[in-house]
Amino acid sequence: MKIDVIENVMQYNKDEAELNRKKFNENKVSVVNILSAPGAGKTTLIIETMKKLGSSINIGVIEGDISSTHDSEKIKEYTGNVVQINTGGTCHLNASMIAEAIKKLPLKELDLLFIENVGNLICPVGFDLGEKARMVLSSVSEGDDKPVKYPKAFVKTDLVVLNKTDMLKYSDFNMDFFNSKVKELNPATEIIALSCKTHDGFKRWEEWIFSMIKNSK
Amino acid sequence: MKIDVIENVMQYNKDEAELNRKKFNENKVSVVNILSAPGAGKTTLIIETMKKLGSSINIGVIEGDISSTHDSEKIKEYTGNVVQINTGGTCHLNASMIAEAIKKLPLKELDLLFIENVGNLICPVGFDLGEKARMVLSSVSEGDDKPVKYPKAFVKTDLVVLNKTDMLKYSDFNMDFFNSKVKELNPATEIIALSCKTHDGFKRWEEWIFSMIKNSK
Numbered sequence: 420m421k422i423d424v425i426e427n428v429m430q431y432n433k434d435e436a437e438l439n440r441k442k443f444n445e446n447k448v449s450v451v452n453i454l455s456a457p458g459a460g461k462t463t464l465i466i467e468t469m470k471k472l473g474s475s476i477n478i479g480v481i482e483g484d485i486s487s488t489h490d491s492e493k494i495k496e497y498t499g500n501v502v503q504i505n506t507g508g509t510c511h512l513n514a515s516m517i518a519e520a521i522k523k524l525p526l527k528e529l530d531l532l533f534i535e536n537v538g539n540l541i542c543p544v545g546f547d548l549g550e551k552a553r554m555v556l557s558s559v560s561e562g563d564d565k566p567v568k569y570p571k572a573f574v575k576t577d578l579v580v581l582n583k584t585d586m587l588k589y590s591d592f593n594m595d596f597f598n599s600k601v602k603e604l605n606p607a608t609e610i611i612a613l614s615c616k617t618h619d620g621f622k623r624w625e626e627w628i629f630s631m632i633k634n635s636k
Numbered sequence: 637m638k639i640d641v642i643e644n645v646m647q648y649n650k651d652e653a654e655l656n657r658k659k660f661n662e663n664k665v666s667v668v669n670i671l672s673a674p675g676a677g678k679t680t681l682i683i684e685t686m687k688k689l690g691s692s693i694n695i696g697v698i699e700g701d702i703s704s705t706h707d708s709e710k711i712k713e714y715t716g717n718v719v720q721i722n723t724g725g726t727c728h729l730n731a732s733m734i735a736e737a738i739k740k741l742p743l744k745e746l747d748l749l750f751i752e753n754v755g756n757l758i759c760p761v762g763f764d765l766g767e768k769a770r771m772v773l774s775s776v777s778e779g780d781d782k783p784v785k786y787p788k789a790f791v792k793t794d795l796v797v798l799n800k801t802d803m804l805k806y807s808d809f810n811m812d813f814f815n816s817k818v819k820e821l822n823p824a825t826e827i828i829a830l831s832c833k834t835h836d837g838f839k840r841w842e843e844w845i846f847s848m849i850k851n852s853k
Binding site: 489542558570583 | 701702786788
C-alpha cells in the first residue's frame with residue numbers, strides 16, 4: 420500500500436481553497452494573503468491602508484497568529500470586520516481555517532479582505548487559502564538578502580512590498596541587489612517600495628489595491 | 637494499534653540530541669543554538685563576535701538555511717570551521733542534521749560552537765539539538781511585541797539578546813514593555829540589549845560567552 424498522507428493533506432487544502440475562492444468570487448470581494456517575517460509590518464500596513472482608504476472601500480481582516488489577539492485588538496479600532504485565527508502552534512494558516520473564519524464576516528459587504536498569515540517566510544508558502552493575490556511583505560531592516568534566503572516565498576507571490584523605506588538612510592540595504600534577486604526568482608512580480616511611517620510609495624500601493632478590487636467586481 | 641508517529645519522531649530527536657550533548661561535553665565545547673526571525677542579525681552577531689573574540693577563543697559555526705550558502709560564505713572569511721546545512725524546505729534544524737554536521741568539525745579544537753538555526757520563531761522551538769544554551773535573538777526593528785506573538789520561543793530559552801539598539805532612536809520600541817513581557821514568560825532569563833553596529837552592550841555579551849565556556853571546561 421502506498422503511503423500518501425502528505426499528498427492527501429495538500430489535495431484537501433487545494434480543494435478547500437477552491438471552495439473559498441468560489442465564495443470570494445460570488446461575493447465580489449478581493450482577497451490578499453500577506454506573508455512576511457515577524458515584525459515586517461503586516462498589521463501596520465493593514466492599519467495605515469484602512470486609515471487612508473477606509474472611507475471609500477469596505478475592508479475586512481483575518482488575523483493569523485499562533486496565540487494572542489494582540490494584532491486583531493489593534494485592528495478592531497478601525498473595523499468591526501476582523502476575525503482572529505489562533506493556530507495553537509501551527510506555523511501557517513490553511514484553507515479550512517479560512518473557511519471557518521469567513522462564516523463570521525459579511526463577505527457581501529466587503530470590497531477587500533486582508534488575510535494576515537502567521538509571521539514566517541517558510542511554512543505558509545505551500546498553502547493556498549483561496550486568495551486572489553498573494554503578497555510578500557519584506558522590510559528594509561531585515562536586510563536585502565531575504566530573497567536569497569527564502570526563495571520559495573518570493574517565487575510564489577503576485578506582489579512584493581518592501582516596507583520601512585524610511586530606514587534606508589540608516590542602513591546598508593542595497594536596493595539594486597534586492598530588486599535583482601527578486602526579479603531573478605520571479606520576473607513577473609511588481610515590487611512596491613513604501614514606508615508605513617511617511618506614506619512614501621503609498622500612491623502605487625493604493626493603485627494596486629484599486630485595480631485588484633476593480634478586477635473582482 | 638495506536639498511531640504514534642509524531643511521538644516517535646520527537647523521541648528520536650531527543651535521543652539524538654542527547655548523543656550530540658554527550659559528544660559536546662566530552663570535547664568540552666560550549667554550544668549555543670540561536671533562534672530568531674529572518675533579518676534579526678544572527679549572522680552579523682556571529683561575525684562581530686568572531687571579530688572581537690576570534691583571537692582568544694576558537695569558534696566554529698553551523699549554518700542552517702532552507703537553501704543557499706549565502707551566510708556561510710560570509711562567515712568563511714573569519715573561520716574555516718563552518719558547516720552549512722541546507723534543510724531543503726524544512727523550517728528548523730533537528731538533532732540528526734547536527735550529528736552529521738559535527739562530523740566535519742574539529743570539536744576538540746573548538747571552545748565555542750554557534751548553531752544558527754533556520755530564521756523562524758516557531759518551528760525550531762520544539763527541537764533540542766544537544767546545545768548547552770539556547771538563545772532567542774530579537775531586534776528593535778521587529779517591534780516590542782515579539783514575546784506576545786511568539787511566546788513559546790521566549791519560554792524555552794536560556795538567554796534573550798535584543799539586537800539593533802542603535803535603531804531605538806528612530807523607533808517607538810518600548811523597552812519596558814519588551815522586558816516585562818519576556819520576564820512574564822520566562823522570569824529566569826537574562827536579557828542582553830546590544831548593537832552589532834556600535835558594539836554597545838557587547839561587554840555583557842562577551843562575559844556571558846566566557847562564563848559559558850568556563851562552565852564547559
